[in-house]
Amino acid sequence: MHIRTFRAANLQAALAEIRRQMGPTASVLHTRQVRDGWLGWLGRTHVEVTAGMSDEFPASEIPVSTTASPADPMALEPTGIDARDPSSDVSIRLRTDSSDDLPASLEVYRSELLQLGVPHSIAARWISSTASFQATLGDHSSPLTWAEPLQQTVARNIKIAGPIRTRPGHRHVVALVGPTGVGKTTTIAKLAAGFRIEARRQLGLLTIDTYRIAAVQQLKAYSQIMDLPMEVVEDPGDMQAALERLGDVDLVLIDTAGRSPRSDARIEQLVSYLDAAKPDEIHLVLSATSGLDSILTTLNGFSPARPDAMILTKMDETPHSATVLAALEQSATSDRGNGRSLPLSYVTHGQQVPDDIGIADADALAQQMFPSAVSRQHLEAA
Ligand SMILES: Nc1nc2c(ncn2[C@@H]2O[C@H](COP(=O)(O)OP(=O)(O)OP(=O)(O)O)[C@@H](O)[C@H]2O)c(=O)[nH]1
Ligand SMILES: [Mg+2]
Incomplete structure (x- = not known):
């Protein structure tokens, strides 16, 4: 069997190119998503498809279709693997029925x-x-x-947002919102450490969580360990001045107080702070341990905050990802999820700062959908 691996921006482009280069008798053996870039932090997601073709149909004898062209020709590159494959009996023909x-x-x-x-x-x-x-x-x-x-x-079906992107010399403001106790502050600390130490960005922290004395102390402790400037904002009117005081930083991470998605008044109050801060990105933090109903209620309750992406926390505490993945899919189609499915940015999998966080990976999440x-x-x- 003749085997080659193709990389493309999406599955359709990969299949079109396989048909073009290997003909209609080619068989798909394996597909997976891959991400390039340093530690996956700054990379793009591609689809990698391994296709095989029986030796009875050498490539040179197959008419080349002129209709199939990849969406992104620059991103498509056969990797040139050629081997005898023992699994050819489970190969799949590229047909459309x-x-x-x-x-x-x-x-x-x-x-x-x-x-x-x-x-x-x-x-x-x-x-x-x-x-x-x-x-x-x-x-x-x-x-x-x-x-x-x-x-x-x-x-x-899992939408991926990709990581927060920063450029040195350009202030990027990111706020984390979500229900109480889901891990917002801990996730801010993990992100801060990653951007400060790994990506060497200048950072500032800001909190509007003044409802609990301990909440300010918690973020202050991280800011001191990492030697980062931090501002506490008690009124939306003070927001712009506080952002200015943080100075020329590349990234400002805003921590917010946990809010019940069922409390319209509390959510409105949160929105007034967000309107004052005008963040470039708002990430809704959800715990993977929440049930399907609770996730849908949260997505709906926080929709006035207009989140751009979701962070999934506590993956280490859930035996499988099926419920949360079903909730994400349901949110895209039901009124209760507000008809929106937000893309995922990060997944956290433990209490350890800064290690227990990664960029959301659709394949990795789907691989955890069954308990074992x-x-x-x-x-x-x-
Ligand atoms: N197992 C596990 N625990 C986590 C994870 N992320 C955060 N936690 C824990 O969850 C608890 C709450 O974390 P916080 O970061 O204080 O949560 P929060 O959303 O800021 O909470 P509030 O500000 O009270 O709304 C802490 O004990 C964290 O250590 C995670 O990925 N896995
Ligand atoms: Mg907190």
């Missing part, structure tokens, strides 16, 4: 998803999208395991 018959080995995942708290409608959508995507790609033989295609379906590999094997053996 689809089938409504769901294989039994895929169907068993539906009850698993329901048990994890995924609503019927979302589970049905994930399962049927997996089957039809697989059929679009290939013949009717089932893959060795459905876990990976299912996770890839879910991963394709053991249950998957059990499922497929059933």
Whole structure:
């Protein structure tokens, strides 16, 4: 078998280029999302698709289609891997027909998803999208395991915002908002340490959380350890002066008081501070340990703050990501989620500052959608 790996800005562009270069008999063996750049912090996300072709159809004999062209030709580059592949019997033909018959080995995942708290409608959508995507790609033989295609379906639906981008000499203001105790202040400390130490940016911290004495002390302790200027703002009218006092910094991180998404008055008060600060980005912080209803209520309750992205915290405390991923998908389609699904910027996975944070990665999140590999094997053996 002739195997090559392609990288493109998105899956459609990769498939078009595979068809163009390898012809319609090529088989998709594997897809994954990859990010380039230093430690993934500053990189772009690409899709990497490994395709194979039987030796019976050498590339030179395949007519080249003139209709398929990649969306971003600069980003597309075959990586030139060529090998004999033992898994060729599970290869998938690049065809465009689809089938409504769901294989039994895929169907068993539906009850698993329901048990994890995924609503019927979302589970049905994930399962049927997996089957039809697989059929679009290939013949009717089932893959060795459905876990990976299912996770890839879910991963394709996760919107990723990418990291906060700063430029030396340009002040960028970022505010974190969210319910009480989700990890806003801890996440500010992690981000501050990353940008100060790894990216060597000039930083300032600002808090409007003056409701608890301990809240100011908590941020002050981090500002002292990292030797960062910090401002406490008690009234929206003082905001601009406080931002000026922080001076020529590249990034200002604004910490806010935890708010109940059910308290319109408290949210309005928060919005008045945000209006005064005019942040370039507002990130809504959500705990992965919250239930689906609570996540939807939070997204809806905080919509007046007009968040641009979401940070998912406490991934280490949840046995699986299925509920939170279902909530994100549901938020895009239901009124309660305000019909908006926000892209994810960061994921945190522990209390340790600064280590327990990473840029949100759709594949990594989808790979955690089931509690453990053991249950998957059990499922497929059933
Ligand atoms: N396990 C775990 N704990 C976390 C994580 N992030 C924060 N925490 C913990 O969650 C608790 C609350 O964190 P804070 O940063 O004070 O939360 P907050 O959102 O600022 O809280 P309020 O300001 O009271 O609304 C602390 O004990 C943190 O150590 C995480 O990723 N994983
Ligand atoms: Mg706090």
